[in-house]
Amino acid sequence: MPQITxxxxxxxxxxxxxxxxxxxxxxxxxxxxxxxxxxxxxxDFDIEPGELVGYIGPNGAGKSTTIKILSGILTxxxxxxxxxxxxxxxxxxxxxxxxxxVFGQRSQLWWDLPVIESFDLLRDIYATPTKxxxxxxxxxxxxxxxxxxxxxxxxxxxxxxxxxxDLAASLLHRPDILFLDEPTIGxxxxxxxxxxxxxxxxNKENGVTVLLTSHDMGDIEALCERVMVINDGTLLLDGPxxxxxxxxxxxxxxxVEFEEGETLSAEHRxxxxxxxARAEFRVAENAAAFVAELSARYRIRDLIVExxxxxxxxxxxxxxxxx
Amino acid sequence: xxRPYVAVLGxxxxxxxxxxxxxxxxxxxxxxxxxxxxxxxxxFFASANADPPMAFAAVVAYIWLGQAFFGLLPYSLDPDxxxxxxxxxxxxxxxxxxxxxxFWYARTFAHRVADTTIRMLPLLFVALWVLPWxxxxxxxxxxxxxLASGVAFAAALFGMAALATAVTMLFQxxxxxLVSGRGLQACMYGLISLFSGLLVPLPLLPQWLQPVLYWxxxxxxxxxxxxxYSGDIAAWAAPFEIALQLGWTAVFVATGYAVLSRGRERxxxxxx
Numbered sequence: 394m395p396q397i398t399x400x401x402x403x404x405x406x407x408x409x410x411x412x413x414x415x416x417x418x419x420x421x422x423x424x425x426x427x428x429x430x431x432x433x434x435x436x437d438f439d440i441e442p443g444e445l446v447g448y449i450g451p452n453g454a455g456k457s458t459t460i461k462i463l464s465g466i467l468t469x470x471x472x473x474x475x476x477x478x479x480x481x482x483x484x485x486x487x488x489x490x491x492x493x494x495v496f497g498q499r500s501q502l503w504w505d506l507p508v509i510e511s512f513d514l515l516r517d518i519y520a521t522p523t524k525x526x527x528x529x530x531x532x533x534x535x536x537x538x539x540x541x542x543x544x545x546x547x548x549x550x551x552x553x554x555x556x557x558x559d560l561a562a563s564l565l566h567r568p569d570i571l572f573l574d575e576p577t578i579g580x581x582x583x584x585x586x587x588x589x590x591x592x593x594x595x596n597k598e599n600g601v602t603v604l605l606t607s608h609d610m611g612d613i614e615a616l617c618e619r620v621m622v623i624n625d626g627t628l629l630l631d632g633p634x635x636x637x638x639x640x641x642x643x644x645x646x647x648x649v650e651f652e653e654g655e656t657l658s659a660e661h662r663x664x665x666x667x668x669x670a671r672a673e674f675r676v677a678e679n680a681a682a683f684v685a686e687l688s689a690r691y692r693i694r695d696l697i698v699e700x701x702x703x704x705x706x707x708x709x710x711x712x713x714x715x716x
Numbered sequence: 717x718x719r720p721y722v723a724v725l726g727x728x729x730x731x732x733x734x735x736x737x738x739x740x741x742x743x744x745x746x747x748x749x750x751x752x753x754x755x756x757x758x759x760f761f762a763s764a765n766a767d768p769p770m771a772f773a774a775v776v777a778y779i780w781l782g783q784a785f786f787g788l789l790p791y792s793l794d795p796d797x798x799x800x801x802x803x804x805x806x807x808x809x810x811x812x813x814x815x816x817x818x819f820w821y822a823r824t825f826a827h828r829v830a831d832t833t834i835r836m837l838p839l840l841f842v843a844l845w846v847l848p849w850x851x852x853x854x855x856x857x858x859x860x861x862x863l864a865s866g867v868a869f870a871a872a873l874f875g876m877a878a879l880a881t882a883v884t885m886l887f888q889x890x891x892x893x894l895v896s897g898r899g900l901q902a903c904m905y906g907l908i909s910l911f912s913g914l915l916v917p918l919p920l921l922p923q924w925l926q927p928v929l930y931w932x933x934x935x936x937x938x939x940x941x942x943x944x945y946s947g948d949i950a951a952w953a954a955p956f957e958i959a960l961q962l963g964w965t966a967v968f969v970a971t972g973y974a975v976l977s978r979g980r981e982r983x984x985x986x987x988x
Binding site: 461464465466468485486487489490494496499500501503504505506510513514517518519520 | 803
């Protein structure tokens with residue numbers, strides 16, 4: 394029995410159109426024109442208990458809209474969806490007691506209060522038994538290293554600290570289902586890794602179902618066995634991680650800055666874009682071996698290995714679907 | 717059942733108390749304006765030809781209490797909730813397993829009351845003790861005439877806070893449509909100042925207006941508790957007055973609740 398079912402989900406936004414200029418503004422006071430934007434048309438999927446599913450797509454594809462509908466914040470324009478037997482927007486209050494949600498760009502903590510007071514408030518709002526709450530809080534503080542942050546007002550936290558506190562806040566009431574919308578956005582590398590590891594543990598050890606969106610393919614690849622790709626409000630692909638088999642997807646972009654005085658060999662120069670100071674390579678397979686080869690041969694000042702951006706993956710998927 | 721609402725009330729209280737000095741500064745301003753209003757009304761009373769409709773001592777109490785409990789009046793929206801609308805964080809409020817109206821009501825109530833508890837203390841201290849001590853006894857606030865009046869006043873004051881919160885909530889729910897509350901706040905200011913009695917005590921307004929003034933909702937935001945305090949409304953008549961106040965509160969709660977449900981359905985959260 395799937396825990397989450399989504400059938401023919403649709404969402405249409407009505408956007409007021411402004412005419413440019415002063416007279417345009419005056420005219421639109423009396424006479425508003427609206428444009429309809431279809432954020433979702435006909436999305437279908439099922440998620441089983443304990444799955445960890447990645448949900449990717451370019452900006453404006455409908456990821457966040459899906460998550461907002463699933464978490465009961467938005468009412469869809471059409472279609473059905475059920476989460477653990479409840480309709481998120483019709484049974485909102487009962488539904489939200491059982492899910493945890495993180496929107497990476499927003500905080501759910503009380504701005505002027507110390508972190509610990511926000512946690513206490515959440516305990517009362519979710520009516521969690523005090524004993525269970527302190528046990529969960531201790532566990533989370535341990536995993537995410539929150540202890541030193543407890544007495545700091547939220548407004549004084551750094552982005553990474555706040556992200557960790559937000560993640561903990563979404564789990565304090567021990568939800569079975571987590572919706573994470575860009576939980577790693579804007580985080581530095583260590584925080585990002587800590588958050589990833591934490592999500593994995595919640596899924597593996599506590600069997601929490603996770604639906605995760607991210608703009609960083611690294612997150613998705615590190616965590617998810619199943620991935621759904623959405624573009625323009627429809628699912629382009631839903632399958633195991635391996636199904637993103639496009640050669641583009643396995644490709645890595647290696648950007649290297651060399652120490653002064655280095656000259657590239659003819660063989661490398663043919664592969665590279667750039668010059669002897671800074672070169673970019675597109676490596677189809679085994680980037681690690683390639684990096685090893687470069688560092689054995691040249692003195693390197695700096696080096697970055699990048700995943701192909703999601704936009705490119707989606708473009709490739711499109712192309713292969715059209716044949 | 718009530719635990720989430722009590723908790724949020726307490727938290728809001730602690731948040732507001734962080735801005736103590738602003739509240740104290742405000743209290744000085746209130747004191748100053750109270751003095752000016754009293755002097756103006758005193759001049760009118762001194763030169764009145766006919767019998768005034770209210771004893772001067774009752775007017776003095778009316779003015780000082782108006783200044784002391786100014787913060788309870790629904791002049792402003794809860795800044796925290798306004799910010800949530802602007803920044804799109806209303807979403808979080810919908811992620812809580814609570815009734816949104818009750819949740820915000822508790823919070824707005826705490827905002828109103830917390831502010832006022834700090835502001836009223838210095839002002840009441842001056843009006844009750846300092847003024848008689850420096851020989852301005854005629855301008856000082858006297859205690860209520862009887863214990864019954866005092867108890868009724870406490871109840872009416874609570875009613876005032878409940879009604880003010882319900883009115884604020886109704887204005888707040890329009891944020892689903894308006895985004896910014898500034899224009900509305902400006903309109904509210906004039907309307908509520910006049911009809912609550914904060915501008916001029918309602919009994920001093922023209923006789924032919926009195927029936928209208930009696931039945932309109934904003935009277936419970938000042939006139940009712942202040943006149944119960946001074947005994948201008950006798951203690952035996954107070955229960956009916958308080959019932960009227962609570963009746964209007966119920967009307968505003970019901971309307972606000974309905975508007976909030978409508979607003980929630982059309983909610984759009986942009987970005988992210």
